[in-house]
Amino acid sequence: MRDFWKRFKRNRGAVAGLAILVLVILIAILAPLLFPQSPWKMVQRPFLPPLTMEALPLGTDALGRNVLSGLAYGAQVSLLIGLVSTVVSLLIGIPIGALAGYFGGIVDDALMRFTEFFQTVPNFALAIVLVAIFEPSVQSIIGAIAIVSWPPVARLVRGEVLSLRSREYVEAAILSGQKNSTIIWRQILPNTLSPIIVLASLMVATAILLESSLSFLGLGDPNLMSWGYMIGAARTVIRQAWWLSFFPGFAILVTVLALNLIGEGLNDALNPRLSRKGK
């Protein structure tokens, strides 16, 4: 663990990313304390530019709502959906990949055709269709993102399991009479953990982008103030009020960037042999 931190720390970008992410998480948690009023509430005249009033440093939107408050509550939505949908993707992808890789043969064929199908289908278009048909809500958005995001997990896990499965220590475990479930749980999956962690950190970033894109198109949960929704609502008034789309977009950019940087740092720290080549 100490080694891990030492290697992670060597990647300065990753440390910066971690700092940013911690900040975003803090803002998300503290949003109700920092802005006790609902972000949907009108607080001033509409289209108040940034830096004109001290209480509203980022100004107000077309309905006079506090942009800064919206950003803080938006952080909650982005992080929540990013995290939960990634967990759901992992829950779908890991078992499918592990079963396909471990049992091979027909099981592998069937599961991989299934995976291939979901990988071939244009994922953003599918996400749009799913959310539209099942009506926008937190659940449908998380479900849609998970459904379009799990194939890379399954493929990664399958590849790892496939290579680990023919590894001699797994064969030794088979010979020593351990059960398939024990072998998968104790011999194989722990050794696939590093690449899964790295992939998961990048998936959270992608999920945040996906969620914001859906919200931008008006497919966000109507009860939640999200960054994508803020930009979508500001799209038609961009000529009058640039700040309404600029700040939420910038927040997404920074958060996603932070997660990507962390992903690279994790990769360096968890797969030292692989990453050294690229440096």
Place this chain on the structure above:
Amino acid sequence: MLRFIALRLVKAAVILIAIVTLNFFLIHAAPGDPAAVMAGEAGAADQIFLDQLKEQFGLDKPLLTQLGIYLGGVVQLDLGFSYRQQMPVADLILDRLPATLLLTITAFVISLVFGVLAGVLASARVGKWSDTIISTIALLFYATPLYWAALMAVLLFSVELNWLPGFGYETVGGGYTGFARALDIGEHLILPALTLGLFFMAVYMRMTRASMLEVSTLDFVKTARAKGLKPGIIQWRHIFRNAMLPVLTLAGLQAGQLVGGAVLTETVFAWPGIGRLMFDALAQRDYNVLLGVFFVSAAMVLLFNLITDILYRVVDPRIRAS
């Protein structure tokens, strides 16, 4: 080779059928009566149309029969009828498809060419400041929401600087013809294509850089050096060609994602393609159009995949032989 293409076409057909089946079940899984779903926004269609739909799709028959009817329709390129637009969905899509193809192919070429170039450049200067700059830009592009980049581009290049049009496919009422019209469309194309290509440019850049570095550690590169070859020749003939194989695979997969991205870009730039069509259908909950666009974009992905698979076989003798 011909048999390979035939095989891949069969596979593509199977996937398309699977997608149609998925669409069918989505209609039935959606809250509400399937006929109402097909008609679009609940309550918007009159009873005569609903009855007509019930009749046409056999909605009172068993589910499997319904699926058969639905599939049969798609095989005849019948993607349903848009009650909202009072037009067959297939016609709506065909009408808009050229604009989307123009946009996505331009974006694809831009992102591939510049992404790969930047990746090669960065890998050749690995660790130096030019690598740092290219890699940082790629990291930024990689994290930028597509639609936001599009909005910011409109703000900067169209609203502030007034260099390029930020709206539409061509100048409305411009009355250009021939070459002048092509130029006008080209001008309108620049911003949407660039913003759509941005993310993918970053993807190709990162992939190319990593792949070039990976290949440069392989034994045959050392062989090439031991021959006394010049670094430039080693870089292009030995490293680049081998490094392009994974990039090619990725390009095939990513090409399809461009269509998804086009929904966002076309929305921002009011580009009259199927992406914009999809956005409009969203607002009206015109499910037939949504599912139709989804189907067509999946077909485009399959086409792109087929093309890259063929390219891959041309480039890699090992795949050709197996």
Place this chain on the structure above:
Amino acid sequence: MSQTKPVLRINGLQIALPEGADRPFAVDGVSLELNAGEILCIVGESGSGKSMSANAMMGLLPDLVHPTAGEILFDHMDLLKLSEDELRDLRGRKLAMIFQEPMSALNPLMRVDDQIAEVFEAHNLLTPAQRRTRAIELLTEVGIPDPEKAARAYPFQLSGGQRQRVMIAMALALEPEILIADEPTTALDVTTQAQILDLIANLQERHGMAVMFITHDFGVVAEIADRVAVMQFGKIVEQGNASDVLDNPQHEYTRKLIAAIPKLHTGETEELDKSKPILEVVGLTKTYRSGGGLFGSPERVVHAVNRISFELGVGETLGVVGESGSGKSSVGRCLVRLQDPDEGSVLLNGEDMAALTGERLRTARKSIQMIFQDPFASLNPRSRVGRIIAEGPIAHGVPAKQAYDRAAELLELVGLDPSAIDRYPHEFSGGQRQRIGIARALALEPKIIIADEAVSALDVSIQAQVLDLLAELKQRLNLSLVFITHDLRVAAQICDRIAVMQKGNLVELGTADEIFNHPRSDYTRSLIEAIPGREKELAATG
């Protein structure tokens, strides 16, 4: 071995390793001379710095490694002081090099003749048409069958031996003064190795090149070297004429290395109780099919194991030897059911292992265990050694406490400290890991052990220790051993009887003495004749 002037002289070469390596210098104070028209072998175990020295001559050291002192004099120049451009001019023209892995040393996307033609192109020689003609001539010279066709082939269409010949053709193209061969035969089968060694010796004579030949194998040294330099930990410990060093080694390390080479004379075959074999294999068959399927690409059928029958006596060591693709590993894997045989039976204690499934297979496997080849892949990197050994017994219902106590005893038995129980595999060396693997195999108290290339990945001195350990354990625990190996020397040393396999068939089965001294089949004879260093050894023992 005419005494001529040196074409290349290395003086006090020192090469620094990056920080954090296990020692500061890969090569430290190496001085040697390479004479025109001689083959100089640099021999040493892994990590001795032998390859680094060779790469330094070509200016092809890895990025993080660089020479810090000394000089390499060639043609009145110090190679270490040349610019990259000047070095590039020499590479391929004056100094040529071939590598260990013929599989990866050629560009997979380029045809063979294009890759040979590049050597001329690199030095602006000949027209493109002439380059092609020369490529075919060179391929002919290195003895590739059907050179015209091979010229237009891609590397993946050639065998390992053929690819190494292509590498040699490329190296010869510009008649270099020096050929550096970095373990060029290590990845090849023994008969192919013999052919390539012959080829290199022939070409060396015909072209009058100086050859620097890097190897870990004293057999190869005996076969090919005029002079030898022995390296250990980055230093040369001994150098001299090949016959002097081999017959009368001065340095203790050289003596140890030479003593560790398994000798070809076979030991006394023990009188075994033949009445009741512990394992009876009858008509074992395993066939691999690929391709085929729905759209009917031509199906490829490989008979990996083709109706093999043999018996294994109690307390016997049976060697299964063969080259790659002979099916020897498939036999071992079918015996323990890591693969399912298509036909045949494996009778163990009267029970047919080949027909068991589920719980009964699990129980039966307790008496037949396996030791694996790769000491780095055979232990779970995330498990402690104690758990690795105790897992098997625990899976069979032994209480954990008892299993761990037994694990500690087993570690002692295989010559490790019982405290190893709490450590992770990466803290051990290759030889120690192999001992842990043996302890794991013993934990279930098997009657039979299958050793699949169990010492092939180890350096020769470690290999000798592990072989001794196996022999001793076999005695003490009255085990029967199936020893699968490609290395006939190892087989000669440890086996009572030997089965020779070729392309899935059992070619010959006999006592070690019969196989080595009176082989009946041509294939066995060719295998034995290809053992490097055999003639010299025969001459010595008389």
